[in-house]
Structure formats: C-alpha cells, structure tokens
Amino acid sequence: MKSVVWGMRHWLKTNQGIGVALCLLSGSLLLYLYLAPWASREMRDGFTLGFFPILGTTAMLACALVIVVDVYRNDVEGGVELGRPSDILIVVAFLAACYVFFLASLEIGFLLAAPVFLFASMQWLGLRPWPLAAGVAVAMSILIYAGFTALGIQLPSGPLPF
Amino acid sequence: MFQPDALIEALSLVFTVQTLMWLVFGVAVGVGLGAIPGLTASTSVALMLPLTFALDTAGALGLLIGLYKGAVFGGSISAISFATPGAPDSAATVYDGYALTRQGKGRKAILASLYSSTTADTLSDILVIFVAPAMAIIALNFGPTERFWLMVLAITLLGALSGKHLAKGMLSAAIGLYLGTIGQDPVGNVSRNTFGQSWLQDGIHLVPLVIGIFAMSRMLEQGLDLTRRSPGVQYAAEMVRGAFAKGTSTLSFREYRSILPQIGIGFGVGSIVGMLPGLGATVASFLTYGLAKRFFPSKRIGEGSIHGVAAAEAGNNATVGPTLVPLLAFGIPGSATAALIGGALILQGVTPSPRMFELYPEVVYSLFAILILGNVVNLGVGRFFGFFYARLGQLPPQMLVPLIMLMAVIGAYAARNDPYDVLMMLGLGCLGFCMRRFGVPEAPLVITFLVAPLMEQNMRRALLINRGDWADALFGSPLAIGLFGLAVLMVVLSLKMNVGDRLASVGRESK
C-alpha cells in the first residue's frame, strides 16, 4: 500500500504526470472556448472570432499530449524533483507581498511603502544585521524615488508633501 | 545628390562643445533609463523630448539619438546583472548574460554586450548612410504577404530555442500563441478571449510579460531558495564589501574577435528588421539569438556564453539606425521612437519628407554624423556603467531579490500607469516560475507572443487585399516565393543538421 502511494506521488512528478495535468487544463480551456458564444461569431474575412485562440489552445493540448507519451515521459525534471508542496505557499506569499506593496504605495505613497516592503522581505530572506537591512531599505527607497523624480516620472507620493 | 558644402556645415554644427555635451548627456541618461525595467527606449526619448525645445537642431538630435542608443544598450546591463531586462529587446540577453554574472563574469558579459552593440550599431549606421534610399525601396517591397513569410521564418527558429525536450519548447510556443490572441481581433476590432474582463480588452502588454516571465520568475526561484537555506541568515556587510573588492573579469581582444560572427548575424538581421515598420528590436534580438544558436551549436549558447550575449545585443542595437530609414526616405516613422525623433525635427522646423535630402541636407548630414559619434560615446559611457552595474550584480541576493521585485512592480506600472499591468506581471511571473521548474524554456513563448499576432494580422490583411484568394495572398510576388523558399530551406537544414541531437549534448536552457 505504502509503495503504491509512493509510486503515485512519484508518477505525479514525472513528465507524464504533469503532462496529464496539462492536458486536463488545456482541454478544459479548449472546451470553454469552443462553447463560448463569441467564439463562433464570423468576421468579414471569414475567420471566426475564436479561430486563433482555439488554434493556440489546440496546440497547447497537442504538446501536452506529446509530453505524456514521448521518450522523456518517465523523467523527472530537476526543479520538480526538488520541489515541495509548501513551495507554492512561499511563491504565493512573495506575489502577495509584491501586490500589497503596490496597493500600499498607491495609498500611502512609494516613500512609505517601499522601505517597509524592502526591510520586511530582506529580513525574511535572512539579511542580517537588521540595522543594515533597515538602512539599505530606506536609502534605496529614497534613491529610487529621487531618481525617478529627477527623470520626470512621478511615483505615487501619497500623503507626504513631496 | 552629395552636397559637400552641406556636409561641412553639418560637421561644424555637430562638432561644437554644446552638441557634443548633449550627446554625452543623452547617452549617459539613456543607459541609466534603459537599465530601469519598464522604461524602454521610446519612453526615455519621450521623457526627454521637452528638453529639445530649448536646443538647436544638432543639439536636439544629439540628445535624442544619444538617448536612443544608450537606452537600447542600457537594457542589457540589467538583463545581465539582475536577470531583469530593462526593455523587452534585451530579454534574449538574460540567458547567457545572467548565467555569466552568476559565474562571476558579469563584467565580461557587459563588455561583450557593449562591444557587440556598438559594433553592430556602427555597421548598420554606415549602411544607412550609404544606402538609405535603396534600403527604403527594398522595405517598400515588403507588403503584408512578404511580412507574413518573414514571420514564418522567425517561427522556424523555434526548434533551435526549444532545447533538448522539443515538446516542452513547443508547449511554450503554444502558450505564447494563445496569450497573443487575448485582446482584439485585428480585422473586426472586437474583443476576443477576454473572459468577459474589460481590462483584458487591450491585450497583454509586452513590458509586464517580459518583466514577469524573465525577471519575476527568476526572483521567485531565488527567493524560494533563500528561504529554504539554513540557517538562513547572512551577514551582509562583508558580502557588500566583497562585491566591490573582488577583481573583475574583462574581455580580451581574442574573445572580441571570436564573437564577430554573431555580431555579423545581428547586423544583418537587425538592419532588415529595423527598416521594416512594426517589427522592432525585440524581434531582431530573438531572431539573431535563435540563428546564432542554430548555426553555432559548439558555442554552447544558452549556458553562459558571450556569443549568446553578443548575438542578442548586436541584433537589437543594429535596428537603431535602420529604424530611421522610412522616416528619412518618406517622412513616415517606422517605430514609436522614430516618430518621436520625427516630432522633435518638426519642432525644429524640419518636417521629415522625401524631400528632406534636398531641403535640409545639413540636417540629414548632422544626423548621420551624430549616429556614428553616438556609438563612440556609447562605448565610453557604457564602460563606466558596465563596471558599476556588474558590481551591483554581485551584491548579496538577500538584498537584490527584494530590490529587483520592487523594481519589477514599479517598472510594470510605470510603462503605462495601468494597475492591471502589475497584476498581469505577477501572474506571468508565477507562470514563468512554474515553467522554469518544469523545464519549459521561455524564449519560444516570447517569440510566438510577439510574432504570431503579426503573422495573423499580415496574413489576414493579405487575404483581404487579395479578395480572399489564398494563392495570391501567400505567393503573390517573387519576393514572397523567395522568402517561402528560405523558410523551407531553414526547416530542411535543421532536420539535416539534426539540431535536436546536437543540442541534446549541449543541454537545456541554462538555469
């Protein structure tokens, strides 16, 4: 039983396993496009509105199918081999941090948001000692802001008077 | 045609302290701006255009041409040092350039980029000076049909850029093809493939795509590595000191000589692509990169080879001069940057038109002189910046990763001021990360994303023009048939050279 589970988990990491997942993804996209009402609308040169998107999706599906069956199907890609499920959480955390920084800079201005973002992420990635990280975060934010301003590009300034 | 008096007058206008100063200023600012992600050459020129109000014609041209050349080169600096292409046309430089930086050879890569940029740029400028009118006539022969086949030629290079596992390369190409169809139908101008989201109506913009796929994806990967590292704490002070104390690599004359073939390809491809409207430097650099990879498998392009850097950078800089050809020959700008330079000339009272050579020969000759001089200045300024940036690239990753992520966010936003571009960049960064993990190369995606919409557009235009007759639309001219033949030849050649197997020994795209 244990070995079956291990086998399943290993298979999911092979090119074949991921290929099957990609087939499902692109297949559902294809189905969605095929059923979308706009896709069948005909343009004046005879092509339907959905022709080229469907072409792209079909190509994706075809490639995914080849990945499932070709000679490399049992290989496990290095990046996948090393991957852990929690990687996804970390990546999402990074992306969310970036987006929060962006929204914050629109609200409270770049000069307040950027040092916080830089300092927090430098700490998270393990930059020590912290006073150095704080100094770099503040200095870099001011430098970037000043540089952009000098070039005539206004970064979001928020409530600060400058 | 040639007017010696006007040439002498032009030289006396160009070789003044003021003009030369503006040229140096333009190149320096251009390199700096170009290195900032999201700020492309045309944005840089647009930003500085108001300064030309107060300048004379030679000074204005010095500033703008300097900016243009500097910015196109500048994009490569950040591509090499931080894996963050300053502009889409430097995306192909990331592969080899960043790999070299990680080997501690960042300065070598920047110098290779600088020398290949300026060499190819100078060659294409000379070509423009001597054969601008003839080049313009060649360009006119490229209608929708011919442009379609040119795009097909670009597509035949996908195999070379796909790496060992062809299916994954093609998957990447298919994703690019699909992403390129989001937005509007080129004939009916109605939205398609937008999932009912109005913010997708304008399609996916190239700047967030390139920043996301190339820069963000790599930063996510590095950030992940850093969080996994135990004990996870790095004392940064000595690393910062280390970055600025280490001896740096340089580029020998022998190495420069060895990259000449790639520069040659870049010169040829860049010149042709540059003078055709609507294609641009990004297409040129990927095409050159693909060709170099195909024809020089022994150079291990993609794994940190100066030959790869040289190809990509020669390709994009060689478009600079030729972009101005349609402007000089017909008064019609072939790109946004050419339009801006044309706009600046209008402000100076010189309207670009076919009669420009006749009416304002001194302006045309000044422009030519500045084109050549700009390369010399670029060489000097570039060396300084290259030195500085190469060292920045050696800073501790715990410092660089957050900084580059921040620059990616503001770069994606600054390009159009559209908040959705930031979301798109982050989403594409995630896609790029997954692709890297699964060993799917990025280059085919960018190529089809750029080329497939152009191919579709030109094919459908050709069909409309030929009233739906496929034979006429595809093979309506000798040039079209010639290009078709070339495409077939490319396919046959790659099958014969068995490139797949050769590349198998070379390995996949570098990490």
Added chain:
Amino acid sequence: MKTPHNGIFVGMLGAGAMAAVMALGGTGAQAGEDFPTESLAWVLPFGAGGGSDRWVRVMATGAEDAFGVSWRVENRPGAGATAGWQHVLEQEADGYTVFFASPTPVLTLLQEADHAIDPEDIEIVGFVSAFRSILVTKEDRFPDWDSFLEATQEEPLVLGGTISLLMGVANILDQAGAEAIYVPYDSTGEAVTDFLGDHIDAAAVTGSTAMTIVPDEAVAIINTSDIALSEEALEQMGEVPEAEQRGFEGMSFPRWVGVHPDTPQDRADRLGELLGDLMAHEGVTSTLERMGEEIIYVPRDEARERYSDLVARMRASLELLE
C-alpha cells in the same frame, strides 16, 4: 485600435513635460461665479506620453489663469480607453471630474454591443481639436476623386488606414453608393508604407501625414471631414476637394471634453465657458502651435449636437467595416 495620432509623430511628452510653457497672462476667472472653487481632476483614458496626454498637460499650464483653479491630470488607461470613462461615471456629478478623450473610447463602446456604458453617457463640454481623414492615392492610377470613385464602383478598391480614419472614408463612400475593401492597420505609418509600396490602392491618413507625402509621392483626392484643411496644408498640397463640395456630409474626429451626465447644467455651461477662455490663452495656444498641433475649438452647444451626430455616424460607418 488607436487614434490616428498615436500612429504618426506621436508627440509623447511625459509628465513634467510642459515646463517649457512660459508665457502666461490671459483672462482670469470671472468674479461672481462660485464654481469651480477647488482643483479639478482631468481624467484621461490613456497612459502618460500619448497625443491626448500632451494636449491635456499643455492645457493644464493655463488652468490657473483661465479656470482660477489648478488641475490634476489622472491617467486611467485600459479596457479600450473606457476604464477612464467608467471612473468618471463612478465619481460625484459635481463637475469637478472632467473627462478628456478622443474617439477611441466611443469606438470601443460602439464595437461592444453589451457594454455597460452608452456613448451618450456623457455631458459634452466642448471640443478642443479634431483630426480629419484625407484619402490619398497615387497620381498615375487615380489622379482625382472622380476617377477613384468610378473605379471602386466598378470593382471595390483596397483602402488601408487606422479604424477611425477608415470610418471617415467609409462614411463618404457609403453616401456615394460605392464599396471598398477596408484593411485596418494599427498605425497610419504602417498603412502609408504599404500604400507607397503599392500593396494597397489608397490610404486614409491624417492631415499632418498627408502633408509629408503630398505632392511628392501621392495626391490627396478628398478631405472626408467636415472641417476645411489649414491654409498651410492647402498651400503645400494644392487643392483638396472637400466632402461638402461633393455633396457629402463629412465626419471629423474630435478631441472632446465631457463631464458626468448628471452634472448640473449651469456647472457644465460654466466649464464650457472657461474652456473657451483657455483655448484662447496665449501661452497654451502658442505652445500647441509650436508642437504642430491645431486648435479647433467648438463651443459647448454646437459640440453637443455634433457629438450625437458623430456617434450615429460612427455607428453606421462601423457596420461597413465589421
């Protein structure tokens, strides 16, 4: 889909660009009016650096003088230039949020049948400029409008240009009972290149583009708009027949200014007056002229009428292009 100005000689002047405007003076805000008392937001549905951006930023340099208050320029691009429009509709209808646009967002709305916004969801304050669609041909093939019309009636000829400029031509050809094959291009520059290379029979271009190729490479056979060409243009291009002279109702594409449709009439009227003052402001007009831009100011009442007319006409012409 771009306005023709995006295609050719886009004077992309970025933020802070207008520092060059120095000449000040002109009319101050009239006393006795209590609107506007605070700064206005000028919403632009395009990113910084385009033709419209340049316009609004130059206009902003005279704002204090003409309006008595300053302007904030807000770039809100996206969604085929309708994201900015949507934003205006979401603001209070107090006249403090002004929308500055070209035909591009109208075009998007007309193309999307089920769009949440109707092109009439706006109170027009005035027009500040406009572009015309000029049809150019090669002299050896079609030396004048009549020969062109005759040929395209026999067998539809191939015309290229940006969507809006093609609409201008389609509007005229439709009235003449003739057909053509309309090939859309992203920019006027690309269309002209294909035209010069003889890949298409004729091109629809803006007045300023026409001036670069006429009379050396091409001949301008008709001005399809309802606005005469400038004297400077006519001097260079020679005589260009106007749509009206040929018995057609022409159409031109304005840069227009509007506010929320529920804005009180007196406030919209007041904005219209102030806009008129601004377009006569010496500093603003001289800068625009230096940049090769043409001021074609249409006051509020006339602009409102022309706007409704334009929407109807664009709708009809678009059907010919779909």
